[in-house]
Amino acid sequence: MKNKTIIVSNRLPLNVSLPENEEENEIKILPSVGGLATGMKSIHQNSDSLWIGWSGIATDDIDESTRNKINKAIQQQKCISVDLTQDEVEDFYFGFSNDLLWPLFHYFTEYTHYKDEHWEAYKKVNRKFAEKVLEYLEDGDQVWVHDYQLLLLPQLIKEAKPNVSIGFFLHIPFPSYEIFRVLPKREELLKGMLGSDLIGFHNYDYERHFISSVSRILRYDVNFNTIQVGRRKVKIDSFPMGIDYQKFKEAAIDNTNKSQEEKSQLKVRLEQHLQVSNDAKLILSIDRLDYTKGIAQRLKAFEYFLTKYPQFQEKARLVMLAVPSRENVPQYQRLKREIDELVGRINGKFSTVSWTPVWYFYRSLPFEQLIDLYTSCEIALLTPIRDGMNLVAKEYIASRTDRTGTLILSEMAGAAQEMSEALIINPNDSNQIAEALKVAFEMPEEEQIMRNKFIQKRIKRYDVEKWATEFMKSLEATKDLQKEKKTK
Numbered sequence: 276m277k278n279k280t281i282i283v284s285n286r287l288p289l290n291v292s293l294p295e296n297e298e299e300n301e302i303k304i305l306p307s308v309g310g311l312a313t314g315m316k317s318i319h320q321n322s323d324s325l326w327i328g329w330s331g332i333a334t335d336d337i338d339e340s341t342r343n344k345i346n347k348a349i350q351q352q353k354c355i356s357v358d359l360t361q362d363e364v365e366d367f368y369f370g371f372s373n374d375l376l377w378p379l380f381h382y383f384t385e386y387t388h389y390k391d392e393h394w395e396a397y398k399k400v401n402r403k404f405a406e407k408v409l410e411y412l413e414d415g416d417q418v419w420v421h422d423y424q425l426l427l428l429p430q431l432i433k434e435a436k437p438n439v440s441i442g443f444f445l446h447i448p449f450p451s452y453e454i455f456r457v458l459p460k461r462e463e464l465l466k467g468m469l470g471s472d473l474i475g476f477h478n479y480d481y482e483r484h485f486i487s488s489v490s491r492i493l494r495y496d497v498n499f500n501t502i503q504v505g506r507r508k509v510k511i512d513s514f515p516m517g518i519d520y521q522k523f524k525e526a527a528i529d530n531t532n533k534s535q536e537e538k539s540q541l542k543v544r545l546e547q548h549l550q551v552s553n554d555a556k557l558i559l560s561i562d563r564l565d566y567t568k569g570i571a572q573r574l575k576a577f578e579y580f581l582t583k584y585p586q587f588q589e590k591a592r593l594v595m596l597a598v599p600s601r602e603n604v605p606q607y608q609r610l611k612r613e614i615d616e617l618v619g620r621i622n623g624k625f626s627t628v629s630w631t632p633v634w635y636f637y638r639s640l641p642f643e644q645l646i647d648l649y650t651s652c653e654i655a656l657l658t659p660i661r662d663g664m665n666l667v668a669k670e671y672i673a674s675r676t677d678r679t680g681t682l683i684l685s686e687m688a689g690a691a692q693e694m695s696e697a698l699i700i701n702p703n704d705s706n707q708i709a710e711a712l713k714v715a716f717e718m719p720e721e722e723q724i725m726r727n728k729f730i731q732k733r734i735k736r737y738d739v740e741k742w743a744t745e746f747m748k749s750l751e752a753t754k755d756l757q758k759e760k761k762t763k
């Protein structure tokens with residue numbers, strides 16, 4: 276059999292929905308939404324690979340026979356489930372991963388909480404993942420581990436199978452040393468990551484921060500972007516994640532070619548707004564509802580824009596899609612309330628009989644409707660406070676097939692480094708955002724086209740497939756790095 280790639284991430288790229296009543300006994304498996312799932316999907320579907328992760332259903336919520344049925348259904352999608360109990364999910368996922376690592380890596384130090392039981396669960400679950408990987412690992416296979424929930428996994432696999440090639444990719448920022456050093460268990464986490472042969476980040480800044488933390492905390496020797504770990508060499512590099520460009524382009528072409536009868540109700544309603552006046556525009560905002568995404572600050576900046584430039588009232592509509600995320604974490608519940616209130620306040624203050632300034636959707640939309648939004652909104656306003664990459668920015672530009680449209684993007688998103696032709700703003704500066712909105716409203720179409728032409732060229736060339744193949748090629752090349760050492 277051909278060697279395979281084992282992809283490992285906390286969640287499998289699917290959602291399992293259990294039968295709602297006795298009569299219905301079909302388990303439904305739906306693809307999931309999110310950066311990693313969307314990005315890796317084409318790789319997983321088109322190559323010889325196996326994906327190991329959690330199915331999203333805790334084992335104590337189901338009986339043995341349902342568990343077997345779920346496992347069988349997901350195996351048909353080349354996926355293998357790691358069983359987690361409700362307590363493990365609570366302490367490993369909501370606890371150590373999302374109450375400590377997520378806020379700290381995004382520079383929200385005030386939101387971090389450390390608990391010993393969370394750390395114990397984090398170690399235990401990483402070991403569970405390692406056991407599952409080892410169960411399916413065959414000679415010659417390679418392993419690609421993803422993201423901050425599995426920082427210890429590379430070392431656990433390497434200790435059991437020293438010859439296996441292991442790649443690790445971090446989807447979120449790696450913070451500067453001054454932030455990272457705050458973390459309890461920092462040595463263990465760095466050593467866990469260094470079990471890999473290749474560690475990838477979205478950009479050079481994150482790579483530099485990681486190397487600096489390793490050399491200052493562990494005092495390991497670093498030679499440019501290679502770290503000496505005992506007798507092994509570990510390569511560190513950046514791989515800015517791309518999107519499935521063709522998929523978005525084709526979907527956008529189909530979408531814009533639809534006849535009036537074929538259009539979705541959403542699309543029809545969006546277009547109605549544009550008919551209000553020649554210079555009416557829709558401003559798009561899409562994120563998971565997360566404090567790192569700067570949604571509340573964005574709403575305040577939009578309110579400031581309508582106050583400072585009243586000529587845009589009735590013309591500007593913010594279409595805001597916030598996808599529910601980590602709903603049982605108190606921090607997220609508070610943010611949800613704040614956003615609900617802000618939307619209420621802005622709509623209450625400015626609405627007229629014919630215009631509502633903010634159209635707010637708190638849900639996840641099917642792909643076709645996402646494309647309705649990308650193709651109908653002439654401005655995208657994406658203002659994360661910190662963001663590893665931000666794929667929405669790339670998807671928006673890929674969907675603008677006539678090249679019109681203006682992207683306003685936070686300088687704190689990894690994507691900003693590849694999209695300098697966008698209007699780049701500081702997400703904490705309401706005035707700068709308001710000014711950028713005014714510029715976007717008034718930007719001549721030729722200028723929009725010119726700017727987007729450059730970005731499109733770049734993101735088309737470095738799409739998600741290129742990202743993954745470059746990563747895998749680089750992982751393959753690390754074998755020579757080890758040989759170098761042996762022949763010396």
Ligand code: GDG
Nearest residue numbers: 308309310311313446639640641642662663664665666667
């Ligand atoms: C993490 C990092 C990094 C969103 N709403 C819907 C929907 N989506 C899809 C988008 C996009 C993805 O979800 C979101 O990706 P992002 O990159 O913007 O953000 P995170 O989920 O936070 O992802 C991030 C990423 O990993 C990859 O490394 O860029 O920085 O935080 O693909 O299209 N899709 C559908 N309906 C929705 O309502 N169908």
